[in-house]
Amino acid sequence: MQMEERGKIAEDAGILLAATDGYTRNAGLLAIAKALKENETAIIAANQEDMKRSQEESLGAPLLKRLTFDADKINDVIQGIQSLVELKDPLGATKLSTQLDEGLDLYKVTCPIGVIGVIFESRPDAFVQISTLCLKSGNAVLLKGGHEALATNRILSKVIGEATKTAGIPDGWVQNLETRDDVTAMLALDQYIDLIIPRGSNSFVQYIMKNSNIPVMGHADGICHVYAHEDADIEQAIDIIVDSKTQYVAACNTLETLLVNENIAPTLLPPLKEALAKKGVRLKGDAATRNIIDAEEATEADWKTEYLDYILAIRIVPTLEAAISHINTYGSGHTDVILTANEPTARAFLTFVDSAGVFWNCSTRFSDGFRFGFGAEVGISTSKLHARGPVGLDGLLSYKYKLLGHGQCVADYASGKSRFTHLPQETNCPI
Amino acid sequence: MQMEERGKIAEDAGILLAATDGYTRNAGLLAIAKALKENETAIIAANQEDMKRSQEESLGAPLLKRLTFDADKINDVIQGIQSLVELKDPLGATKLSTQLDEGLDLYKVTCPIGVIGVIFESRPDAFVQISTLCLKSGNAVLLKGGHEALATNRILSKVIGEATKTAGIPDGWVQNLETRDDVTAMLALDQYIDLIIPRGSNSFVQYIMKNSNIPVMGHADGICHVYAHEDADIEQAIDIIVDSKTQYVAACNTLETLLVNENIAPTLLPPLKEALAKKGVRLKGDAATRNIIDAEEATEADWKTEYLDYILAIRIVPTLEAAISHINTYGSGHTDVILTANEPTARAFLTFVDSAGVFWNCSTRFSDGFRFGFGAEVGISTSKLHARGPVGLDGLLSYKYKLLGHGQCVADYASGKSRFTHLPQETNCPI
Missing domain, CATH: 3.40.605.10 (Aldehyde Dehydrogenase; Chain A, domain 1)
Incomplete structure (x- = not known):
């Protein structure tokens, strides 16, 4: 056929x-x-x-x-x-109910999208x-x-x-x-x-x-970051970075670039290097990193690379703002994590980083429909339209507006004979 | 610049x-x-x-x-x-809150889309x-x-x-x-x-x-239908059809094709023709229509045409199912209306017609952000992704997932050392 x-x-x-x-x-x-x-x-x-x-x-x-x-x-x-x-x-749920006028009721009701092609x-x-x-x-x-x-x-x-x-x-x-x-x-x-x-792969998704x-829902890249702020707990930071990088190295929510605040770098990097070495992770670093630990040289291209492998790029940044700017410049809007003991610092990171997942003191690997409790996922979206992040049932829904009237015409509202009430209602759509 | x-x-x-x-x-x-x-x-x-x-x-x-x-x-x-x-x-609203585990809380929080280009x-x-x-x-x-x-x-x-x-x-x-x-x-x-x-025009939107x-949000066509079922109230039907066609002829929510059940056509069409003639509307009809009233001949092309003018195409259909099938075949998924005294008939129409707006006994012209009580609209979408129908503030929003942890790693959940609780919560995101 x-x-x-x-x-x-x-x-x-x-x-x-x-x-x-x-x-x-x-x-x-x-x-x-x-x-x-x-x-x-x-x-x-x-x-x-x-x-x-x-x-x-x-x-x-x-x-x-x-x-x-x-x-x-x-x-x-x-x-x-x-x-x-x-x-x-998930279908037939009333998401909005407004009385436009007496006997003229508007309902926004969930419905399926229609036909979906999945590769x-x-x-x-x-x-x-x-x-x-x-x-x-x-x-x-x-x-x-x-x-x-x-x-x-x-x-x-x-x-x-x-x-x-x-x-x-x-x-x-x-x-x-x-x-x-x-x-x-x-x-x-x-x-x-x-x-x-x-x-699938970046090039495949781009091709589609x-x-x-x-319309296409999905993600091309998964360039995820962890930023360790100056007040991060060292032991916790090492655990989270190791988990984010190595728990499943081929996933899109795996850590690719680590950003480290310059004030914590001398304390964090040496024990971190040791922990990552045990998992077989190769390190690439900018000049400041390589002043503290041995690593291959990282270039501009590394900040744009999704390794999907036991490789981690490391960059030392002077401030929270520099970390945010790096992520918004090189990231793919997938999942980015801040490690900090300080709530206002976390709040700034979660506000200014423009990504589907913005996490505080936990692993990038939590970015997943099952772990989020959605039952399952059809994929992870880095688009900001329709569904963003892990997509479960909700992302497979659209809605329609049902308007139930009794003969109302717009001319009467235009002439002032009738007036809209626009009263919010709590009722579900009766049909 | x-x-x-x-x-x-x-x-x-x-x-x-x-x-x-x-x-x-x-x-x-x-x-x-x-x-x-x-x-x-x-x-x-x-x-x-x-x-x-x-x-x-x-x-x-x-x-x-x-x-x-x-x-x-x-x-x-x-x-x-x-x-x-x-x-x-509209920003910063918590749309979902789930405890993934003790001390690991997920929040879905509204945020802007980012940068929008409007022509x-x-x-x-x-x-x-x-x-x-x-x-x-x-x-x-x-x-x-x-x-x-x-x-x-x-x-x-x-x-x-x-x-x-x-x-x-x-x-x-x-x-x-x-x-x-x-x-x-x-x-x-x-x-x-x-x-x-x-x-703008169909061809302009297609070009974009x-x-x-x-991603593009909008509509190319607005081919809206009214279907008069056999039990429609004649006087009300005439008012709604005249309003839908003539209240503002150049709008995308204007009626373009009228479908009439064959059992009501002989009673409805003659007085309707008279009422539309007073507004200067030219009629085009299929053979069955032209057996009842004078009209120019309508062809297949008319069912696909958005006149945006004082012209109305009329087709006589034997059943509700034929009307639904016509609309789903030739319509643009914008706004479609059924005129009927019968709730199960209206329910079937509102369920099976795959359009952004499905209305019962009122004018197509209500399909509008101001009339829906959204304050204003940036446009009307016939896409089923993201926003559908009149788009107000809600259609200009995205969301991000904020996950607030205390050092949690995925490896502990994979090994069974920790277990997800996935408890729904009612709390707003604290940061």
């Missing part, structure tokens, strides 16, 4: 799905959980096929680990579905997480996973589509794309697709943004 | 402006109101200059009327500023309305008005910039662009500008969307 036809099917399914009640969508979620369990053997067999092919293609060990979809991982995604079922229905890495659990978040929020979804997971995603798509059909969810709401040509075709379908969520008129 | 430099100045001003408190921004608004009054004579003189030139260039009467900025209009915008001052500070029509009052909405919401703004209003916008920009500077608002937060080259240069400044709001990587 051509992508255009598939886009139209997704749009039609999305409009029907938007009108389903929360019970039906939860029944769909539970049917998915049940079907995953029932089809466990076939799913694991498909994943073995992907694993075997990827091993033959010499895929690296960390990627093979992410590609694995075994009984444990299946149980994990089933548990994730259970918690999604327990969440309140994601080779983690089959992501297929389940993303599609179930979309189902809970009433969105149709086109998914394109990494080609390494071809067989696994194919069976997951079939199992999920069939299970939800039985539960009364419109056919075509979830569709699996398998080729790059499908992705290229999808990027042109702005008449059917409302949002693209690309997850430049090659589609469809 | 080059646009790139002006963009950088706006970004810097935006970061400082984001950190101002609501009192300072209100002081800035009051200073603008005072300065507009004090400079009334000079502003009116500048506007006379624009009017004289435009008359010589044979600008049409409706456009000349919009270009006029006299004492009455100045008083209107000053009143608008007063109501903006009275609105609650708008030749209404000088729009310059004041847009810039003051941006000031209230803490956003820096670059404005490019219609060239007819060149002299008026130039003095307004000067008066507003100087007045706010005295009130402690950072210099450079409001900047007036005067040439098309400035606009072209602005569209490339995605490193400094966070959002473009174009107001295709020629910038900066």
